[in-house]
Amino acid sequence: MKRYLKLVNFEFNRIAKVYFVLLAIVLVSQFAGVIVESKSYLKEANHMIYEELMPKAEFFLQYGPMSLERVFASIWFFGPIALCIGVVAFYIFLIWYRDWFGKNTFIYRLLMLPTARLNVFLAKLTTILLMTLGFVAFQLILFPIESTILKWMVPKDFRMDMGTLEVIGSFRELQMIIPTSFIEFILYYGAGFAVVTLLFTAIMFERCYRIKGILLGIGYGFLAVVLFFTPILIQEFLQNHYLYPSELLLLEIVMGLIVTCCSIWTSSYLLKKKIRV
Amino acid sequence: MNKYWKLTVVFIVLILTIGAFYITSALSADQYPDFAIEKKSGNENEIDPVVIDGNYYAGSAINEGLTVTSKGSEYKNEQSFLERIDGIGAIESIRKLREEHRNFMRGKSGVPDNYYEDETYLAYGEVDYQVNMLAPEDFRFKISILNKSEGDSNSFEIEVPDSTAFDYMNVDDVQITDGKLMLVTKNMVEGNESVHVYGFDIEKGKMIDQSEIASIENLQENQSGQMIILNETDPMQAHQYVVFHKSILVDVEQPEGYYASEEVSGELVAYNLETGKTETVEVPERFQNLEQTIMFDDGTIYFVEESPKSVTISPYSLKNDTFGKEITFELQDSSGNEGSPEGLKAVAIKNGKVYAVTTILDAKQSAQVLVGSLKTGETLYKGVLKPTEQIVDVKDYSFYITDLQIK
Incomplete structure (x- = not known):
């Protein structure tokens, strides 16, 4: 067990830098998405209501209120998620091949460790699982923060607040990643x-x-x-x-x-x- | 500092976040509002057999199926996951059969028309066929009969006679009369629809007889015909007659340039399963319209007309061959929008009583429920379907009724 944990820790640390960079990209891109989309919504609202003199009620009818849904439909939101999925998919292969094609055939040392070789296999499997679920957890943490940013950006009359569950419920694609x-x-x-x-x-x-x-x-x-x-x-x-x-x-x-x-x-x-x- | 810190942090955050999410998710499942039928007047027992299926919507995200009876409401997500996937799409009567006769119901369709049930028997009949490159072929009756008192079931397959030229075949009704199982089917041969009755010996598992009871013939070039079995509230129960609505349609060019079908003649063909006799009832002209609902229950045909404010029912008795007195029940959704396209009602007729409900309720209106006697024309029960507690936190909720069944 201890050997296995050591190996998991080792495998995780090998990708940790890339992993945290990815988390940072998700965070920055999604926050930027909330800000950009909010701004463009408000600009549109200003333009329609004050320049085109559209009544507020009609504006709502046509454009709907601002909510996280609007952000999620944008590339700002799904882009980084797709990137993470891609990286994990790629790393499923790289996690093995880097040991053979690295500077010095590292697999040689891994296989010589005084432990069952199955542990090497399981440690790599665990790492992939941890990475994936880590992304899910991170996204769950981001939702309420994004909701708060939206509250700062958009006046109350113009927005529709959604809880995390509602956010996920309104997107089929999200439900595949985070089923309810x-x-x-x-x-x-x-x-x-x-x-x-x-x-x-x-x-x-x-x-x-x-x-x-x-x-x-x-x-x-x-x-x-x-x-x-x-x-x-x-x-x-x-x-x-x-x-x-x-x-x-x-x-x-x-x-x-x-x-x-x-x-x-x-x-x-x-x-x-x-x-x- | 522990050298495992990165891993530990990621692991703990992961467990806490995902755990917390699913715990809140499970708790919030109980938070949907309960609905109940509240009595306004009449006898409360009248709504005991009523089962209303519908969907609760709130915002753009929430869409949950629920069932309302006189006992209150139950959401689909309150059932266990496995119960739920077994019940997907099934209506109340089929759900009940699957619960009571789980093994018998294996591999059987969810269409009530395929079943017959009385105290002794539960019978099932369908037509199975192979779809080949050119045409469907190898039509076979698949019949299963469960003797409920003895608990044993008997299944057999019989080739459909003269079925080589069939395009399509469907079982519209299953009945047992005096130990004889009868399947009423609609057969399509070279574009012509006809209705047949096939009789089977339950004990021997053999076909005894067959006959054609109605068909559409002599169509002109721009005409088409259709035969539709009349809706019965409970097609599984024993009944003396099967009734088909036979109508001839003609394509009429509309001013906008497209074609629409109009009914030029319509008649009801009633087949008496006990005597094997057929009689036809001309559909009066005022009921000749495709949106018209015609229902059938216990030897009486009911022509149902809906208006935004009421439901009018004209009964025609097959036993006396006469029209009875037209009865109107007032039933209006509280929004009072006359002629709103959504002002539809769900109507069911069973055992001489009519059950009707307006199909939408939301913050502005509640759904009206009505039970009326078709014998006396009296309103036996009036009530409203509404949330048990005022829904304050959700502004744009609504509840759409999808199905009304009478147990």
């Missing part, structure tokens, strides 16, 4: 975890058998996906929806656990017996 029920949260991120394990296993195949390994990795991935979807495929194929949705969901959770365990076991085996440096 805890069960969905576990399901979404559990599925994400399973996918990352699968990718890691494919990487392990490639690292063991190189070119041939790519094919093996793809083959393994295909098998795992088919295995995972078997319950659904069987029902669709037979045109017989025998299982209730809740039963299907439970079955899929079991299949997901099986596939994930298989991936971890396969990776552990490859790391122990077949890995090439």
Whole structure:
């Protein structure tokens, strides 16, 4: 356990600088978004009401009140989130390949550590998970602050205040990142975890058998996906929806656990017996 | 300083924030307002069988389904996650069947027309077919019967006779009369719709007979025909008649240049399941209009007319072949906007009583609920559907009624 924690800490510190920079980018961009969008809304309001002499009520009817919704529809908000997603997706691969292609083949030292090699694998997995959930948590912290900034910028008559839950509820895209029920949260991120394990296993195949390994990795991935979807495929194929949705969901959770365990076991085996440096 | 500090900080912040978020999220689920039907006059017991499904909206973000009965309201999100995904989209009667006969209901549709239920039997019938490149083929009846008292079920599949040229087939009603299961279907053959009845022996699982009870023929070039089974509040219950609304439509060019269908003739075809006889009822001209609702319950056809202020019902008895007295019940939403397009009402008729409710309520208006006797024309119950406590913190809430069912 202690070895594992040490490895997690080590892996996390390796990316920490980039990670905190990313957090800073999210913060700056989203705050800037709130300010810019508020200003442009107020400018529009001023222009329409005082220059075009549009009655205030009609302005509201046409433009609606200012709220965080308006900010979230802008690139200021989704841009940095997309960046973070991209970086994590990229780092899923880099977290392994940097050890082989770095200045000195670092993987050599990692594999020589007096601990189960599975710990190296799990530590990298944990790091990816921590990064992802860290972004989610950070975004949850930012919402109320952004709401406060909006309150400073826009007079009360012109804005509609929203709580964090309402903010998320009003955006389908946000609900995919932060679902509003805890069960969905576990399901979404559990599925994400399973996918990352699968990718890691494919990487392990490639690292063991190189070119041939790519094919093996793809083959393994295909098998795992088919295995995972078997319950659904069987029902669709037979045109017989025998299982209730809740039963299907439970079955899929079991299949997901099986596939994930298989991936971890396969990776552990490859790391122990077949890995090439 | 602990050398793990970065990791520790990230981990603690993560757990606290996400934890706090989901705890508030779970707590706020109880914060939606409760709704109830409040009596204005009449007998409170009259609304016991009423089940109202609707959606509560607040702001742009909140949209929650809820069910209101005489006992109060229940939000969908108060159910467990698994209960909820099983119930998605299902109406009250199907939800109840799935709860009571979970195994029998496996793999069966959510359409009440496919079911029949009495004290002894729960029967299900549908038509399944294979969709191939060129046309659907291999039409089969899939029938399941549950004997509720003995607790055993029996399923069989039978090929639909003469179905090679079928374009489409749908089961519109399932009935059991004297141990004989009957499926009333709408068949589409080369663009012509017809209604058939197929009879089955429950014990042997065999088809006994079949007959055509109505069809659309001799259409002119710009005409089209349709046959629609009349809405029944509870299509699962035993009934002596099935009634189809057969109408001939003609495409009429509108001044704006597009075409719209207009009904040129309409008749109701009633088939007596016990005697196997068919009778037709001409639809009086004033009811010939596509928006007209015609309902059917217990041997009587009801022509329902809605106006912003009232609901008028003209009954036609199939037993006596006569029109009864027209009855008008006053029912007006409190906004009083005459002719507002939203001023629609949900109407249901069961056991000689009419149930009606205006479908929208919000801060300005509450939904009016009415139960009336179709035998005497009396109003048995009047009430309003409204929040149990004044909603103060949400200005723009609304509650849209999507479905009215009578248990």
